[in-house]
Amino acid sequence: MHHPLSTPVSRRQTLATLGAGAAGAALTRPAAALQAPPQDEAGALLASVADHLLALSPEGATALGIDTGDRAAMRGQLGDRSAAGMTAVADTLKADLVRVRAVGKAGLDHKTRTSLAVVDSAYSVALDGFAQPYGDVAVGGWRNTPYVVIQNVGAYLDIPKFLDSDHPVRTPADAEAYLSRLNAFPGVLDGETERLKAAAGQGLIAPGFLIDKAVKQMEATLADAKAGGGMVDSLVRRTGEAKIAGDWNARSAKIVQGPVAAALERQLAELKAQRPKAVMDAGMWARPHGDEFYAWALRASTTTRMTPDEVHAMGRDQLAELHGRMDPILKKLGYTQGSVGDRMNALAQDPRFKFPDNDQGRAEIVAYIQTWLGKIRAQLPRAFRTLVKGNVEVKRLPLAEEPGAPAAYGGAGSIDGSTPGRFWINLRTTDLHSKYSLPDLAMHEAIPGHVWQGEYANQMPLIRTMLAFNAYSEGWALYAEQLADELGLYDDFEVGRLGYLQSLAFRACRLVVDTGLHAKRWTREQGVDFFVKENGSNPIEVASEVDRYCSWVGQACGYKVGHSEIVRQRDRAEAALGAKYDLRDFDDIVVKGGNVPLDVLAQNVDAYIAGAAA
Template sequence: MTICTRFLNQSRLWKWSVLTVAVVGFPWGVGTSQAGFIGGEGTDNPSRQLKALFAEYWDDELRAGPLEATFLGDHRYDDRLADLSDAAHEARVKRDRDHRHALEKIAPETLSADERIDREVLRFTLDDRIEGERFRDRLIPITQQDGIHLQFAQSVNFHPSATVGDLENYVRRLHAFPRVVDQTIALMRQGMAEKRMPPRITMAKVVPQLRDLAPKNPEESPLWGIVAKLKDWSEADRDHATVAVRQAIADKVSPAYAKLAAFVETDYLPACRESVGLWDSPEGDVHYAFRARSFTTTTLSPEQIHEVGLTEMARIREAMEAIRKKVGFTGDLKAFFQKLKDDPKLKNQSEAEILGRYRAIFEAIDAKLPDLFGHLPRTDYGIRPIEAYRAKAAAAGYYYPAPEDGSRPGYFYVNTSDPTSRTTYTMQALAYHEGVPGHHLQFSLAMEVPGRPAFRKFGYVPAFSEGWGLYSEGLPREVGLYTDPYAEFGQLEYSAWRAGRLVVDTGLHQKRWSRDQAIAYLEENTAVPRIEIVSEVDRYIAWPGQALAYKIGELKIREIRAQAERRLGTKFDIRAFHDRLLSLGSVPLSVLERFMEQNQQTEAEPQR
């Protein structure tokens, strides 16, 4: 349950990633006038220097990540894929250091309040990336959750198809894929040499993904999907494009996927480690402590985070007990969990039923949004099922933000695989987190702020964004939308799940828990179906630290709100509070806390 950053290279892009830049031009002024700013050609005005630096940084990011640029809606690089070579990586690291040095030269006291926030967020991002270089995360370039194999397959959903030039770019990108696969294999071989390897149990899930993406019949490839977008083309142009796409998939794409699958299965998988925790890797404990700080944007140690998780779990279980008694169930909480897992009345029966239920949930919350927010986004959103080739290893749902140009809405992608295993009573909480009022409002409102630098419009700091998503799961209760006690229990279950993540993630990567221990803990403390628990635990194994962001972020947002309510008393306005919170965009928790405290103090001052 998170936004679409699964399709981005998390080791490099998670701090700013997402998802849409204007298709034509850059309103923030990227161009030759900014080129060479780091080299000293910028203006003496600090504000203009900062804007030029932001523009140069962002342009560098998009040029280095062509797939990400396409996902974001910038189509200047639609004909290429990233260069994963050592030389390209070293150049990227040098740019990070140069940008950090240039940023330090701009004194914050010479900037406006908004500019100081922007400067601090970029500094945090660069410091985090520079510090993380020592751990060589790039040597594990693919997992069952993320990597070029999944990113590339998903690119068909975002690539334009309006012109012959669009399709020519698409075919060039298909032809470039074998080169990227060769570079990916080279990185993995270097990881083998340095003993920086992923756990075997999660890497094994990559092999069937790769096999599914290497069909002999091009029309069975997800990348064939571009052809369906050509229905309005002339017959001659459509036929020509179809032939080119078919040949590229058959000659380039499928063989490259098959080559990667064979390498993973034959060479890489046997060399992967049996252990599941990051502790069993070079500088493992130090690496995990860094990732905990990085993803939570706090100084909390893994041990402290583990204790927070245990405390939260105890609190949530008390609320669960109250619901159990409310519905008249006479057994204990563990027995109630089992009832929820087994009751066919609480299960979906088909993909159509799942999608229909979500539409009804969104219709109800849309009507209540004006009670919770004074300012709503212009951007629309829709619902889509997760593609079959990645559904088995995917979470229950993701959110994909809309592009700034408005060419498509944001998408709530929901996992409809094995529909009879998908519970009905958790659907409200998931919809509120991934869609409305969760990620859709947070990302859309951040994107729509006029004059905000692009890297901030599309920024994604997990502790804030996922903390807001988790906070949003319970928010509709305040406007009367949790009328079913089982749905209310579902929201508590999801909250317990996130508390459990604090316990399980630190357990796996710092306390040396086994995979079975992690699964057993979540089964003991939630009613989440085993199929989802196993998938989620494997996600935590493959992605150390990320799962810590949700509950830590939510607790900070609730703490900030409680402080505001105490300070303002009867003057507290929930709509104004939410508007202020979301106006900031995705930021580290320290920045959020300071910004909200300053605004609350101003609001609480007596009028003169």
């Protein structure tokens, strides 16, 4: 996952300006489209749309490495997470969508038409989200949630991690900008706290088990702030490394131990006040306006109009097909008794594939990932005509984030390459990982998955780098896993192929469980049991997985829907082109066409087929 990938504050997510409000409005296409502007006029429009969106997300500008020059002031700012901030986002989208829809398409090249279609899709779906009575809306991102602050959502998680991993400290001005952001942090927290109260006033309160997790994590963030830990340490360490003179310890500690800690206490008090009113029902069906919110979140996540019932059925069908492929491999490995799920549970206990649960084991995991990244790098010229660098760093997640975070996530680095892409790995226990599942995870999060794809996106017009679609991002990362298998990486390591197939089966389970929780009234326990029994998934991992679906509503459905569609488009291209089909050309079209909704992906493949057939 990206990830979240941040919550993953990946560069994708920092750009997913969060928010909600009832500011959305139905937008209609102007009856008479204006005369087609020349190519450069459309380019200038797209550039101004990007600037307007970026102005709402200073963290996004920093993550992309473009908070310089005219944008230098953004390095000391944070996005506004208050109700007023959400209204400002919705108003900006509304105005710019009208401008984009007024452009005549005749005479524009395919790339520019694609960019306009991408903005139209991202903005119109986001505005439908802002029309919901509550929640955070990711604009061209994946983290839509009904809950403003919960175990994997909120500034209390995002900002400390962002300051440490994305905010640069190379000059005295950078260090001052860091302090400026610390000063802005209490206001950001209070803006969220007000929205938390407003949502509770509408009857929206998160499930009790999520609040319990969030309270524990916020208490950890608060204890750290009171002790003058993480956020202070990060600045002191890095100013020291860069030899920047100044009393950074005392200046940052004063802000963190004072106003930041006080704002965290206010937010924590509100969560604790909501806990007695919380129910343990996991899904949106149990929340006011929940069915409508879920329908929107599913559309945003999959970029399709699939219903919960259709998604649920697709998950069950694909799970059966994947288990049919896993069965003979398990038999070959000597696992012959019981269901595929039972046998995968037994395999997970096999000492041959485990790492020691200590710091030595953690180091072994990182080294093992590097080995597999080396193997896939050697094969990529067989799958792509146009190669990017694949600039990636493998990093352990911050300890405070590990309990509520997924097993891993990743995303590309800054546009200029000065900040590498990151593959964040959760090492709270080495039992989260096995020797047969890690190779596949590396393909998904890093190369040729999220980090690789993001480097192509970084070469596009700024608005295209900023707007991402969950079904494409996650569909591509699953397709990257499939490429590794097709390129022969598991030919002499068949248990690795089993890890890959289990990963796909896990995503098929997600379709079943997400819709089960939110539309079919499943309990949290039913969700966990389905994974463990049907797919042999790790119970430690799936407990936080299921919790994630309860808060990042619908997000888990984007993966398999996106993957299935990319594979369907590839089959279509191969059938249409016959001998003229080449895997390298197809893969280039998909990554170089940028991050798109699935209907736009089909149009890009249409153009490829037409061009190659000619």
